[in-house]
Amino acid sequence: MRSAFVGDAVPVVRDGSQEIVMDDKKMQKRKRIIRHELTKFLFVVPVLCFFSFSILIPFLSGIEISFTNWDGFSAEKDFVGLKNYINFFTNPSVLRPIKNTVIYTILTTVLGNLTSLLFALGINRNFKGRAFCRMAFFLPTAISMVLASFIWKYIFRDLFSQMFGIKNLLGQTSTVLLGLTLIHMWIDVGINMLVYLSSLQTIPKELLESAEIDGAGYWKRFFKVTLPMIVPAFTTCITLSITFGLKEFALPFTATQGGPMDASVTIGMYIYNNLMSYKRAGYGQAVAIIFAVAIVLISGFVSGTLRKKEVEF
């Protein structure tokens, strides 16, 4: 409210000899307000500092880097204009990571959300072992990506072949993304399951009961009552899954290093490799900027479309 400042009496000096026309009380009040506003601002300063240091300023200076040929380690860099961006659209080496990331995102979003919804439906009933199941699905979310990769690499390589005679999923170009999806689901399904579960619990029991009295069978109730009621949870989970899928870095990095034959290099890894291995930080940053725009557009579009479908009760 600016009026607190503007409306106040402003000290007026007349002929230099006159007393200052100023209500003492008002002056004090104004001082108090300024102090109050300053203290308030001080409250957000720490967050702003850390945020600027690690996200805002790097993001802005990243735009600058994307117009240079910086190699990632030397002190000097030259302005190269749009060259990196032109490279992005003409250089076919980026197509592989884009394709991998898109396939991986679709797999994790579809399979991950189906599984977590099924688990939530399974748990949202009264039965012995409910608490145990809930804990079991949620526990793997506490594990680090490094550890999950290690355990699953072993399972894929030794256990699956020994028990079911299945070839190592992570070892073949055609199945490596599916293998990574399974690891991702193990770590991530618990989170989406919680969101679906809390959404399922908001459905009024009377609604399902009255549908049952009206003669609606299990599946009809599920599709006509339950599903429309939990669309908000879909909005959240699907948007989150898509963003997480597009961002994926740690899992392929620790489980496959992008292999075999680059079949699991994601965009996140491609950016990292451009900095650390290929010494093309400027180009990598141009990829990152385009990537950021794509993520914002895609997640905005998806959550917008799903929001429209939400049912208000």
Added chain:
Amino acid sequence: MAEHNKKKTPISGRCWNIFVSLLTILAALVFLSPLYICVVQGFKTPLETAESILSLPSRINLENFSDAIETTNFFVSLRNSIIVTVISVLIIIFCSSLAGFVIARNNTRQKFYRGIELLLLAGLTIPFQIVLIPVYKTMMSLSLLNTFAGAIMLIVGNSVPYATFLYVGFVKTIPRELDEAATIDGCNMFTMFRKVIFPVLKPITATVASLEMLWTWNEFNVSLIVLQKKSLRTIPMQQFYFFGQHVSNMNGAFAAATLSMIPVFLFFLVTQKYIAGGITEGAVKG
């Protein structure tokens, strides 16, 4: 409720119910099996593992564990993890509770504080890889590579958006009369926050602390570029390098893995309620 159900549900419905329960429990067991495999290998000898991966060890064999502690430098990385996690989480709570309070109480300068809130929310969607290259450059020029300070600053910066978001949501549920009464009593804003507001924020502080503790403990992106030096590696980093080498003693590696899960699971079991609360809270409002 149960009786009511019995009366109404036909036999086929009850069978279906039991079937779904069994299926859910089966899925839960499948979900736990990787952990079982990991722990069991940690106790077995290579010979026992070669015979059967799933069988229980014939005796409790702790050799793997003492080996693992030595070869992975377990206590050094445990110490590093504790330093990074505890300091980061304390700073995150300090900063985001203050900011969350002011942003939620934006009765003056509304546009300004709403702007900050939106800026933080936008920060939530930015993946770390987008700022990776500039961040690396800044760290290098400030000689913050291979320092805890550098890692902590980045971790805090990347964590405050979500933490602040959770605090804002919670503060909005606290009646304004509470801080107004304290202001009339003549408290200045800092004293008021410390003595009146912060104690009321306890539930959400527990949530933020648990979530951020877990995420920082498992943090990978920042540590990968900042904490590369051997003596500074946190547990995930240490494991990344350890598992990355050709592991000759699989059982020792599993013992190391099991060892590193103990603190996380103990913590997780205690704070599960708050973590679950924090996830659904954010999801519902986001």
